[in-house]
Amino acid sequence: MPIFALVDCNAFYVSCERVFNPRLTGVPTVVLTNNDGCVIARSDEAKALGFKMAEPVFKVRELIKKHNVQVYSSNYPLYADMSQRAVAVLSQFTPQLEIYSIDESFLSLDGFRHLDLTTYGHEIRNRVLQWTGLPVCVGIGTSKTLAKLANKFAKKRKQFDGVCDLGALSPATLNTMLEDTALGDIWGIGRQLAPRLEALGIHNARELRDTPPKRMREHFGVVLERMVYELRGISCLALEEVTPARKEIVVSRSFGKATTDKGGLLEAATHYASRAAEKLRRQHSVTQLVGVFLHTSLFNTRDPQYSASTTVSLAHPTDDTREIITAAQRGLESLYRSGYRYAKTGVMLLDLQDAANLQTAFWNPSRPRTKTTNLMNTIDKINTQMGRNTVASGAAGRKQAWRMRRQWLSPAYTTRWSDIPVVNAT
């Protein structure tokens, strides 16, 4: 029987901010989505004040003021770096690990059955905290679904002190805990599914576990049948160790302020196209189809609405920023209509293929690939070392009035030399 641990960082984005800003410890803090639109992460103190996930900022402005809540724009360079560090520490505890999201990883503990897994869980927790400053919780179970559930117990119930191994609980205790678990708290049961299960007389995790799997299959199909097995501790979902290369790349953002200006839109599309090309090269893919979309604000219903998208095919698969930018600009030109206030545009790279399997030189002898590749690699290297956009297409503009709003952005403490923390010797 396999054994899984799910390690999850508590209020990850807030915790990253706290590592470099100890003043935030114990202070209610929230982090906002791209463009400072909604609350995306909350410290425990902010949760206690009633901040909800995905709540628009304008609705909580008063609450922020009243309790002097600290507000941050999302600092993805920082969060991505801290996430990598946490994963590196976790890799010391298992040869097999699946990065599930920026703040969650599944670990296979198959080879560690001889250990007291609760103790092992505490070692994981302590080391991640010491090495990175990030607090994590560890849930352990014989299926991924159970590990997920155990993680929830570890986080919510004080007596576990951050580590819950379901295998260490008596069957009676486990039964009570599963009875206390709402259907919606089970991994993979969404808002739509829960009421349909309720209608069949299934109200909590224990009742779902004790339902005949075949019955679930008849009503809902194989996914829910599997879930019943998983809740019984029979693993059906294996660890997915290799993150497959993404099949499409999308870079898009809402504007800080709606714009009618075609030039600004073109600059934005150019900028997103070069970001998308960078991502494309990082995963060693090439694209042959560039998509562009554009729309007005979906919230502001007083203004006339317009929304459109198009794709531009390329003569040959490429990862060249210049070709991708040209295609994106052409796409945008064809979509643009004057007189609308645009809120968002985006660039998609579609029809991706593995660059290694490519034989374009045969079709396109006029353009030696190595030369382009060298240029692109050099640009990527400079931008990685000197900060994003050190080298950028002139068409992306230097002022970038369309840029998203990130009013409360903290420094890139770990990825930019000019932003590293200052320590006082006074």
Place this chain on the structure above:
Amino acid sequence: MPVSNASILRLPVVGHRLRAGFPSPADDYVEGELDLNELLIRHKAATFFCRVKGHSMKDAGIFSGDLLIVDRAITPVSGQIVVASVDGEFVVKRLVRDDSSIRLESASPDFAPIILKDGQELTIWGVVTGSVRQFR
């Protein structure tokens, strides 16, 4: 950006390969390159860089503007130079711990040690394992 990519100084240990027809007699002796990260960083995932501001550590060879290499994986013991947060502010000091007290000492006669008062919060953030000073 992971620490290892931050600044790699690559110097071949033995000279370059010759471009002209003859194979270099030194080719068999090429051992690789010197990587400053390898020298300066023991625990990559736990290593952070900070900038020093102020003169209180000058007798320990740490000057204002220096880059500090801070390793959080090392458990701090008395006598080590550490980055600590005192009441929410980062400081670099020498940690001195005995049976009865913890204090953070400066390395300069001009600066008094920080002796923790009741209610003051101290967290050792990481151990300073080295510093880098650039002259130009």
